[in-house]
Amino acid sequence: MPAIINLLFSIHFVHGHGCGDLQAVRQGALKVSKNNDEPIVKIRSLRFAHGTRVIFDGVDIDIPRGKITAIMGPSGTGKTTLLKLIGGQLQPNAGSVVVDGEDVNKVSRDALFRLRKRMSLLFQTGALFTDLTVFENVAFPLREHTRLPESILRDLVLMKLQAVGLRGARDLLPAELSGGMARRVALARAIALDPMMIMYDEPFTGQDPITVGVIMQLIRMLNDTLGLTSIIVSHDVHELTMICDHMYMISGGKVMGHGTPDDMAHSESGWVRQFMSGLPDGPVPFHYPAPDYADDLLAGA
Amino acid sequence: MMGWLQRLGSTSLSVFERLGRGNLFLLRILAALPSLVLRPGLVIAQLYSVGVLSMTLIVISGLNVGMVLGLQGYNTLVDFGSEESLGQLVALSLVRELGPVVAALLFAGRAGSALTAEIGLMKATEQLSGMEMMAVDPLKRVVAPRFIAGIISMPLLAAMFSAVGVLGGFFVGVGLLGVDSGAFWSQMQSKVDLYDDILNGVIKSIVFGCVAAWIAVFEGYDAVPNTEGVSRATTRTVVHTAFAVLGLDFILTALMFGDE
Ligand SMILES: Nc1ncnc2c1ncn2[C@@H]1O[C@H](COP(=O)(O)OP(=O)(O)OP(=O)(O)O)[C@@H](O)[C@H]1O
Numbered sequence: 001m002p003a004i005i006n007l008l009f010s011i012h013f014v015h016g017h018g019c020g021d022l023q024a025v026r027q028g029a030l031k032v033s034k035n036n037d038e039p040i041v042k043i044r045s046l047r048f049a050h051g052t053r054v055i056f057d058g059v060d061i062d063i064p065r066g067k068i069t070a071i072m073g074p075s076g077t078g079k080t081t082l083l084k085l086i087g088g089q090l091q092p093n094a095g096s097v098v099v100d101g102e103d104v105n106k107v108s109r110d111a112l113f114r115l116r117k118r119m120s121l122l123f124q125t126g127a128l129f130t131d132l133t134v135f136e137n138v139a140f141p142l143r144e145h146t147r148l149p150e151s152i153l154r155d156l157v158l159m160k161l162q163a164v165g166l167r168g169a170r171d172l173l174p175a176e177l178s179g180g181m182a183r184r185v186a187l188a189r190a191i192a193l194d195p196m197m198i199m200y201d202e203p204f205t206g207q208d209p210i211t212v213g214v215i216m217q218l219i220r221m222l223n224d225t226l227g228l229t230s231i232i233v234s235h236d237v238h239e240l241t242m243i244c245d246h247m248y249m250i251s252g253g254k255v256m257g258h259g260t261p262d263d264m265a266h267s268e269s270g271w272v273r274q275f276m277s278g279l280p281d282g283p284v285p286f287h288y289p290a291p292d293y294a295d296d297l298l299a300g301a
Numbered sequence: 302m303m304g305w306l307q308r309l310g311s312t313s314l315s316v317f318e319r320l321g322r323g324n325l326f327l328l329r330i331l332a333a334l335p336s337l338v339l340r341p342g343l344v345i346a347q348l349y350s351v352g353v354l355s356m357t358l359i360v361i362s363g364l365n366v367g368m369v370l371g372l373q374g375y376n377t378l379v380d381f382g383s384e385e386s387l388g389q390l391v392a393l394s395l396v397r398e399l400g401p402v403v404a405a406l407l408f409a410g411r412a413g414s415a416l417t418a419e420i421g422l423m424k425a426t427e428q429l430s431g432m433e434m435m436a437v438d439p440l441k442r443v444v445a446p447r448f449i450a451g452i453i454s455m456p457l458l459a460a461m462f463s464a465v466g467v468l469g470g471f472f473v474g475v476g477l478l479g480v481d482s483g484a485f486w487s488q489m490q491s492k493v494d495l496y497d498d499i500l501n502g503v504i505k506s507i508v509f510g511c512v513a514a515w516i517a518v519f520e521g522y523d524a525v526p527n528t529e530g531v532s533r534a535t536t537r538t539v540v541h542t543a544f545a546v547l548g549l550d551f552i553l554t555a556l557m558f559g560d561e
């Protein structure tokens with residue numbers, strides 16, 4: 001697996017040369033992995049509303065350290081919102097979000113930025129910088145947070161691009177990439193600083209089956225070799241059961257169930273079983289909240 | 302009647318709320334400025350896209366305005382037989398008024414709207430959120446360099462507008478209409494004062510530059526993050542800058558030249 005070899009090389013390489021800044025970032029990740037019992041993210045009685053629409057209504061979630069945790073739920077339940085709450089980009093109306101011992105809504109802005117250097121979020125939309133090439137997009141966090149010599153920076157970026165199979169696309173602009181390629185560049189950028197925790201918002205969407213396989217392996221491998229923590233938001237139940245250690249299902253502002261993939265597959269809850277097997281009929285709501293269908297149609301008459 | 306009052310109330314509330322947000326935003330930009338000392342490259346890149354790329358428009362417009370001034374000024378002055386004052390008329394009009402004001406209006410249309418659209422689209426496509434999640438402050442990385450580049454470019458563009466305008470007036474007055482070349486320049490030299498005229502014009506253009514750059518980056522940063530929101534923000538940048546510049550111009554002119 002060439003990608004794996006390259007990443008291992010990258011780890012060895014960085015340690016071997018003792019590049020101060022990057023190593024400090026890395027040590028953060030290593031220090032974390034020693035203390036394995038405490039969950040890395042602790043969410044307690046979280047309430048959040050977009051205007052009047054309540055997205056979370058008393059949610060408790062623990063993300064275990066060093067594991068891959070999947071967050072699943074119907075479209076529009078607030079999975080992306082959850083990741084933004086963890087990243088401190090949105091403020092909850094009540095409850096707390098504690099990441100690595102720090103409450104993201106109570107710490108100072110500087111502390112929050114320091115915390116964010118150790119976590120990264122792969123946006124659902126990619127969020128690449130449209131005025132920078134693929135290479136510069138991946139180099140961006142390195143340039144902003146480290147002072148590596150250009151030659152080492154170049155090698156690091158090429159390794160990350162190699163891991164997602166896009167080393168040859170380094171000079172393209174985001175507008176010249178397909179949706180799936182853009183997402184893989186975003187993935188390479190998300191792992192550029194080797195953070196302690198990576199949140200992937202729908203990493204498999206828009207990828208062909210082979211790429212899905214490669215990305216799954218990449219996520220697993222990053223997780224295990226670097227001792228980091230991964231959170232994956234996705235609808236691909238089949239893929240997720242293959243790589244994740246723990247699953248959370250959320251819907252209607254509540255946690256509907258959680259456990260290992262095995263637990264979930266044999267869950268008592270009709271809700272979880274329906275979602276896991278993708279059946280159209282059952283307790284899972286498919287519709288955005290709306291007045292009664294018949295009433296709505298008749299109201300126009 | 303009640304509905305009308307209610308609308309008036311809510312509109313004025315939202316206007317004041319925006320003004321407040323705009324002021325807070327300005328303070329945050331000012332706080333972010335010192336960090337730019339370490340990253341001059343960011344400002345230089347923006348000076349190019351904000352300043353250098355506006356030069357063509359400024360030069361062509363300046364030339365035209367100067368030529369028109371030459372023509373109109375000559376027609377009036379010739380009735381009093383004082384057409385050799387043409388140099389003074391052209392230079393004073395440009396340096397005191399038209400240079401700063403017209404350059405600022407053109408600047409809002411060319412560079413200001415582009416700044417707003419760029420920042421607004423970066424917001425709409427989550428590039429600003431992405432930056433924040435990478436622990437990079439978009440205010441320092443994106444907004445502050447553009448703001449500073451606007452402030453630096455505006456006085457230079459206004460000066461360029463005036464200089465080219467004087468040349469335009471010279472071409473028409475001396476070249477086409479036969480005003481004496483020596484009189485044109487010497488009148489200008491003796492009647493245009495370095496402090497009263499040129500310095501005041503420069504101060505005006507700096508003030509307009511600050512206002513235009515502030516409005517442009519604020520509108521972009523505050524835009525509703527979708528296609529329609531960005532297009533509205535871009536329009537607002539041009540309209541609000543025009544109002545602000547013309548309003549301020551009256552106030553500044555009254556303060557500077559009012560007691561002559
Ligand atoms: N800025 C916003 N203002 C108001 N409501 C919003 C906003 N952003 C999201 N929402 C609402 O919040 C809910 C959750 O959105 P979110 O993007 O978190 O869903 P999701 O679970 O990630 O869905 P998907 O799987 O389709 O990506 C949606 O119902 C949406 O209507």
Ligand SMILES: [Mg+2]
Nearest residue numbers: 079080124201
């Ligand atoms: Mg989503």
